[in-house]
Amino acid sequence: MTSLTIYKRELGSYFSQPTAYAIIVIFLALSMGLAFSFGNFMRIGDASLEWSFFFWHPWIYMLLAPAVGMKLWADEQRNGTIELLGTFPLSTWSAIVGKFLAAATVWLAALVLTFPIVLTVNYLGDPDNGAILSGYLGSFLVCCTFLAITMLVSACTRDQVVCLIVSVALCVTMVLCGYDDFTRELGKAVSPAVVNAVTSIGVWEHFRSLNRGLFRLQDMVWFTSAIVVCLLGTSAILSAKRA
Amino acid sequence: MIEVENLTKQFGSKRAVDHLTFTVRKGEVLGFLGPNGAGKSTTMRMITGFIPPSSGDARVCGISVIDDPTAAKTRIGYLPESAPLYNDMTVTGFLRFCAEVRGIRGKERNEAVERAIETCFLGQVALQSIDTLSKGYRHRTCLAQALLHDPEVLVLDEPTDGLDPNQKHEVRQLIKRLGATKAILFSTHILEEVEAACSRAVIVDRGRIVADGTPSELLEQSGTGSLNDLFRRVTTRDTEAAA
Numbered sequence: 001m002t003s004l005t006i007y008k009r010e011l012g013s014y015f016s017q018p019t020a021y022a023i024i025v026i027f028l029a030l031s032m033g034l035a036f037s038f039g040n041f042m043r044i045g046d047a048s049l050e051w052s053f054f055f056w057h058p059w060i061y062m063l064l065a066p067a068v069g070m071k072l073w074a075d076e077q078r079n080g081t082i083e084l085l086g087t088f089p090l091s092t093w094s095a096i097v098g099k100f101l102a103a104a105t106v107w108l109a110a111l112v113l114t115f116p117i118v119l120t121v122n123y124l125g126d127p128d129n130g131a132i133l134s135g136y137l138g139s140f141l142v143c144c145t146f147l148a149i150t151m152l153v154s155a156c157t158r159d160q161v162v163c164l165i166v167s168v169a170l171c172v173t174m175v176l177c178g179y180d181d182f183t184r185e186l187g188k189a190v191s192p193a194v195v196n197a198v199t200s201i202g203v204w205e206h207f208r209s210l211n212r213g214l215f216r217l218q219d220m221v222w223f224t225s226a227i228v229v230c231l232l233g234t235s236a237i238l239s240a241k242r243a
Numbered sequence: 244m245i246e247v248e249n250l251t252k253q254f255g256s257k258r259a260v261d262h263l264t265f266t267v268r269k270g271e272v273l274g275f276l277g278p279n280g281a282g283k284s285t286t287m288r289m290i291t292g293f294i295p296p297s298s299g300d301a302r303v304c305g306i307s308v309i310d311d312p313t314a315a316k317t318r319i320g321y322l323p324e325s326a327p328l329y330n331d332m333t334v335t336g337f338l339r340f341c342a343e344v345r346g347i348r349g350k351e352r353n354e355a356v357e358r359a360i361e362t363c364f365l366g367q368v369a370l371q372s373i374d375t376l377s378k379g380y381r382h383r384t385c386l387a388q389a390l391l392h393d394p395e396v397l398v399l400d401e402p403t404d405g406l407d408p409n410q411k412h413e414v415r416q417l418i419k420r421l422g423a424t425k426a427i428l429f430s431t432h433i434l435e436e437v438e439a440a441c442s443r444a445v446i447v448d449r450g451r452i453v454a455d456g457t458p459s460e461l462l463e464q465s466g467t468g469s470l471n472d473l474f475r476r477v478t479t480r481d482t483e484a485a486a
Binding site for chain 1: 288291292293294295313314316317319321323325327328329330331332336340341343344345346388
């Protein structure tokens, strides 16, 4: 119940300030712009959104998701409001969950607003809407993973800029590791075991199968555990900082 | 109502609070005096459950803040030193949020918020955004937050800091009035406040209690009839502490 109260406050704070609107508008412009330019949405003649649309999402999220999550704990620590939260009768965990869900809701709103492209492919061709839905799920999970990482970083610092830079660096690493061109080049330099290890922290393997419409348990487990580990880490850091 | 027993806080090699023991009974206003860095805020943060003590215990209405922090926190109203607030909310919005976090909902919540606004003279700014408030109003908004759930125990960290003389007077009167039915612990640098609002005062220095008594007893101890002289005699100046 207290999670819900925290959730409402955080969501209110995103939408009472320009943050959420700026992020949503930039996300829509980038995702549509990339789909119609480099994604060759019109010329490719394919009524799936796999390559033209969803392919670009991790690249956009790695830069924009930290912008949404960076204030979550950094701001509380800078303003001292963490002292209020810490003395209210609520658990750190419920605050973490509430804040995380609020940030995820901003991104859910952004994703929902890309619906015209789904209408467009349905008008132009005969796509597999199940695969599109699964693509959306994969995209949202990648975003949530990046948000969870940002939250972990924001618990460590009171400076939003530091949080943004470090989180973007981590997210960029997760996008590059496992990206085909990158692993191919890496394979020339190091042994396959190292390449495998590096690939496993990348998001592509799990994102790509969902994007193709393939719902695998292992991908769900990967995304869920990445998110849960980051949130648990956040809780551990916040309690350690107070001690 | 507040029972502090051998409370100790160690930060690395520095002992901020050193086996502090005192009690505040219902109907008592205890003034907590001491130079900057004497451990006043640290003690208050431990009583309110924001930071865990290194050893010792604090009980609020008989509930240990270590064994059952959530239950203890429901009995306490706390005004942190810098009066932190969420700047993106309105005064009413903020107080409603605080009430909800404390489990006060619906009609009861609106009544509690109205009562707190009235008690702290916030009527004029009730619908104003917090980032536009003057320091006096910010302080009182944070004080209102501490009164929402009509707690049995109030912990106020420098409640009159940064207020103009009129506001200081109002807050002192308020503390005195509330003190009739609650146990109040408040810290201050202003020695006249002790005579104006406290029923008892302790002076702490380097984490230990160096003087304890009713205002008249302390005046007697001073020998000269001035609390200032007593304060200067029993506490260490930070220039000496460094040496």
